[in-house]
Amino acid sequence: MAASERTGNGGRPRNGGSASAGRPRSEEAHQAILDATLVLLSEVGFSALTVEGVASRAGVGKATIYRRWPSKLPLVVDAFGQLPAFEDADTGSLEGDLKAMLRQYLENFLATPLATVYPSLAAERAHNPALGELMDPLLKGRRRPLDAAFRRAQARGELASGIDIEMASDLIVGPIAVRLFFRGTTIHPDMVDGMVELALRGVRGGS
Amino acid sequence: MAASERTGNGGRPRNGGSASAGRPRSEEAHQAILDATLVLLSEVGFSALTVEGVASRAGVGKATIYRRWPSKLPLVVDAFGQLPAFEDADTGSLEGDLKAMLRQYLENFLATPLATVYPSLAAERAHNPALGELMDPLLKGRRRPLDAAFRRAQARGELASGIDIEMASDLIVGPIAVRLFFRGTTIHPDMVDGMVELALRGVRGGS
DNA sequence: TGGAATCGAGACGTATAGTATCGTAATCCC
DNA sequence: GGGATTACGATACTATACGTCTCGATTCCA
Structure with missing residues (x-):
């Protein structure tokens, strides 16, 4: 769930417990995405919020967002959790x-x-x-x-x-x-x- | 199509009081649009409501909708008024x-x-x-x-x-x-x- | 009868969602 | 160190929807 992905160890690999090689997910990117989401949310509101806008504001690629959140909605829910x-x-x-x-x-x-x-x-x-x-x-x-x-x-x-x-x-x-x-x-x-x-x-x- | 086309308030022409020739707006279409909006609203909700869907459900063209309401939002507001x-x-x-x-x-x-x-x-x-x-x-x-x-x-x-x-x-x-x-x-x-x-x-x- | 504004239908350009694919960078295991 | 693996930012891509526009046909007024 999204919850498990934002529980402090945001930059966790996809498989929580099992073996995982490769580059770990960037905690910086994770937080930058959430921050950008909140900023844009307050600037343009929810319905005008675009994932591309968040990616650009956070300085990340779209895929980096969709790798963590399945869609715009759970992302906003997680950002909401930081309020x-x-x-x-x-x-x-x-x-x-x-x-x-x-x-x-x-x-x-x-x-x-x-x-x-x-x-x-x-x-x-x-x-x-x-x-x-x-x-x-x-x-x-x-x-x-x-x-x-x-x-x-x-x-x-x-x-x-x-x-x-x-x-x-x-x-x-x-x-x-x-x-x-x-x-x-x-x-x-x-x-x-x-x-x-x-x-x-x-x-x-x-x- | 032999129905009585009352030029009621609902299907009023663009210019409220001044001279207006041409075919009057169809009151039937007007009501059909509002009805279809309410039906779709309850079926799919607001965010998934599309103007094209409303047009198709009401059996009218998209232009007929946009001729009366500038966007989806005021349309829904009007439909809301009928609740x-x-x-x-x-x-x-x-x-x-x-x-x-x-x-x-x-x-x-x-x-x-x-x-x-x-x-x-x-x-x-x-x-x-x-x-x-x-x-x-x-x-x-x-x-x-x-x-x-x-x-x-x-x-x-x-x-x-x-x-x-x-x-x-x-x-x-x-x-x-x-x-x-x-x-x-x-x-x-x-x-x-x-x-x-x-x-x-x-x-x-x-x- | 002719002008005017409507009708339903749908083509069109723009914008966004979400997917997929680049080449590159970071980390783990051996 | 070196290879495997995964994430990275960037961007091309498909599909969908908005809102505009044009079409020929229709309906009303004068």
Whole structure:
């Protein structure tokens, strides 16, 4: 899988364990390709991203790319894996944790052009189950600090233990995703606080 | 071919108001193109949708398509406009309204392959501002019944008048969009109730 | 009846995906 | 060291799709 090819030892020969002579794959080229992919992704977006463009920007031949990734999609998935994710913040309260993490994530990733990879991959996975399987572990990992905050809150007794954390996490992330990607709205960092409060207290609870 | 060629709004000539001789645009072709677009969209998805495929499926020439839509994207946007949206439900309570509307929308649209148009358009708009402007009125219109339910609840005193309806609406729609499009999860209609309750009462409010 | 704009069909040029083939360069094994 | 093996960058190649354009025929208006 692509995953095994980017697990640190990127410049590995094709056969992981068995005998392998010959020139090893260049780790430099590997990283240059991923970097170029991210740069181009933020410059022209996913649909205008061409493999030839990546090759040229990375200073490698096309074959060097196709030797590592079967197509443009897994390449972008791997590049996606190098993007900043949620960073755990343990402030002592659930509300504080969520606000801090969302602010950080917003400023470091969602507000950058790189964030457009997200809806592009979402669009593709709908008709490409293999892509979904490639993405899911990545997505899950990226969101882990969020789930951890909910679990800490439960441990503190701050949150009912019966709460469905997955659903709660969707409730926090969902509105931001919709605004950003579907409605094309920019989100001011200050708006994050209001959103978190609304999600925590509920629409009906009133502010 | 003896069909009545109504010069309706759909097949309007290039010049809206001024004099126009010549054969009028075929309303049949217009609708056939939109229909074929939707069929193919659900069959192969957006990225694999080809204008040639649409032309062939609709039984028209490519020029007939490009005469009406400058590119594939606006065509898909127009087709998108023909898809089922929220249907207003006035049950007497906000919770009832939301549950009913979401269930209906889920079953009539989100659970069908047609729903994949959504993330595709979201992906494109990120790097195509013109598309965003084309979509926004459509999106706003589709969500209007949802906003209306919130306003009714406010009028009944069921909901604090200070609530930001746009944000509340995002809170309802967001989790579903994230599950469906980003995480690739299917949503059982029964799950809608739990989501609405969580959004209304808040994560912290209780079970 | 003639002008105008349409129709379906498809040729055309450009661009990109993905494959295959160059000659060269790096590494392993003997 | 030397030979085998594999990767390297570069580029030619096939196939597909976009968007433009032309064709003769059709349909409507004046």
